[in-house]
Amino acid sequence: MHKHVEWDDPGTESVLRFYADHPEDCPIPHPSSILSARYRGFTVRVKVEARVEDTSIGEVVALIANDNGRRKQSVGDLSLGDIVRLPDAYRALEPRHPEETDEQQE
Template identity: 55%
Template sequence: MHRHVEWDDPGSDSVMRHFEQQPGSASPPGRGDILSARYQGKVVRVRVEAYVNDTSIGDVVAIIEPDSGTRRRQLGKLCLGDTVRLPDDRRAFEPRGKERPDEPEEAR
């Protein structure tokens, strides 16, 4: 059974919007791929088990606080291991981490 999730709108981090600007560079997700989306402001990673009608079906493998990188086991009713449906239009790129000013540029 799939857990119903109301994914956040990916906005400027939309994977679909990125690929619309670069036609031909996108391929459908495959089994084992890890996709990201946003849920209640957090980053959720999903491991794809199947891809049907522009929707990935898979298990939640991470729930991450975007500012700190802290991982959670649960967010509301969503838990690690839950099987979810992730439509292509809700996929999001991972947020860029904060750059540390003391870190050499080549290490970034």
């Protein structure tokens, strides 16, 4: 079963917005693609397992703080390993994170 997630609006970091002038260049996710979205101030990476219309379904493989690049095991109700639905409208470009080390993982 998929976990319901209230994704943050990606705003200026929206993948669809970035490709608005050239939608034919926008990559279409496929199984094993890694997508990014925003949730409660974190970047969430999702590994795609399936696609249904304009929504990817996959596993949460990373939760990264946008302010310092630290990784977490969970944020709110969202945890690594959760299966989620990620509509294309909420896909976000990867932010630049500070260099991180294994010691920063929590």
